[in-house]
Amino acid sequence: MMRDPLSKKVTGLAPSGIRKFFDLVSEMPEAISLGVGEPDFDTPWRIREEGIYALEQGKTFYTSNAGLKELKEEIGRYLRRKINVDYDPASEIVVTVGGSEGIDIALRAMLDPGDEVLIPQPSYVSYLPCTVLADGKPIVIPLKQENEFKLTAEELEESITPRTKILVLPYPNNPTGAIMTKEDLEPVAKVVKEHDIFVLSDEIYSELTYGTAHASIASLPGMKERTLVINGFSKGFAMTGWRLGYICGPRAIAEQMVKIHQYAIMCAPTNSQYAAVEALKNCESEVERMRVAYNQRRRYLVHEFRRMKLDCFEPFGAFYIFPNIKEFGMSSEAFATRFLEEEKVAVVPGSAFGECGEGFLRVSYAYSLEDLKEAIGRLGDFVGRLRNIR
Structure with a gap:
């Protein structure tokens, strides 16, 4: 048998x-x-046109593992403009195959068996299985409609144990449409720093907020060094099939994420990367x-x-x-x-x-x-x- x-x-x-x-x-x-x-x-047509042009010019070879230099520089400028955080394109930005790969390689780079990951729910379906695949232990924080599905500092505090290592922060949120403002994030950031944990901030919907500008927890004092920001081009730029995202964070973590990305993926699609440069430069x-x-x-x-x-x-x-x-x-x-x-x-x-x-x-x-x-x-x-x- x-x-x-x-x-x-x-x-x-x-x-x-x-x-x-x-x-x-x-x-x-x-x-x-x-x-x-x-x-x-x-x-948008100008993005498609740039992708076509890249193919016509024979730009079909591998880029560096972490991504095209021009794209990482443009991502750095974009994030400085949008969330007021500075990332070094050479060492703190990794271009991925969609935001979903960013979730996967971040958890695999950071977790040892039994490390706990706090996952506010309802939320995107990948966080929990990716935690399991990385040998982490998912701990669900149930969110409440009466709080507009925002994570409160009290809910976070109650869920932390000595094994807690990462908090997933999925805002703007899929599936609820909830957002967290700077004022909402400040008490959460205080708890994160007090307990010395890290944040995986999934900001793939950052371009799609209504009535208030998107706020990133990475922009708060003392949070850049303990936050990984995931973003990409699928939602805001209508580029789902181009499969392109990025993750930004401390150099020590980025180096290990690149190692996993290198062995599993090699690099993100080349013509998608050239198209994304155009998206960030000229498609607001x-x-x-x-x-x-x-x-x-x-x-x-x-x-x-x-x-x-x-x-x-x-x-x-x-x-x-x-x-x-x-x-x-x-x-x-x-x-x-x-x-x-x-x-x-x-x-x-x-x-x-x-x-x-x-x-x-x-x-x-x-x-x-x-x-x-x-x-x-x-x-x-x-x-x-x-x-x-x-």
Whole structure:
């Protein structure tokens, strides 16, 4: 009898709940999907043009492991401008294959077996499995709707043990749309410094905030040296398929991340890196145009959920809204499944983002206003039927 070829660590991981509904809707061409967090905008033309030009010029060779020098310099200028933090392009910036690789190599570079990683949830699906794969121990901090899903210093303090090494700070947040302002971050930073832990700050949605500018915990006094900032081009620049991100942090950690990246990846796609230089240099107006469109959709959804008396706090970041469906007495997966079957609209159950997401739905507004209006009309019909049944 052949021995089991599989790793128990890997087989023990649950598959992504987001992809489950994506796969279901792919088999229903008539369905409207509000499930995937991917901009509906094409990558701005000048970025595409630069990528094409790089190919035409034969710029198809490996770059250095940590990334193209010109791109790292441009990232440094961008972060100085946006979050007021200075990073040395030569030693503190690593270009990755999307922000997701940044999460993976940061955790693998920093964790020893049994080190604890604090993960506020609901949040992006990769943090917990990447912690497990890096032999760390994930510790979930359940966030509360009454706090607008922000992490409080009290919640953080209660979760810290002598084994705590890293806090994941996922803001602007996927799936809730929550943000944390400078005033929200200051007491959290105080606790982090008091307990000598590190922060993995996932800022992939930093370009998409509404009503207030994005704040990075790395910009607070004493925090740059204990923070890794993850960002990238997928969300703000509509470059999901280009697979390009970056992670910035202390030189000692960056050197070890490059080592893992070197063996597993070699370097990020070369033409994507040239295109990203153009994105950072010359595409702020295109990013702003997309942000304005997302904000219009956000305000429409907030208004419609209030009109149909569906409990929902107002999100101020990313392109998600997180309505509460606990009144209907069914699990979020059951609600989403029935909604898809009966109304042909796909949303993601909140439980896909952690147990404390149960009773909520993630609705993405990275879709046209026309699709959103049709989908919300169908949701209103569905909710109406459920309320009448009760």
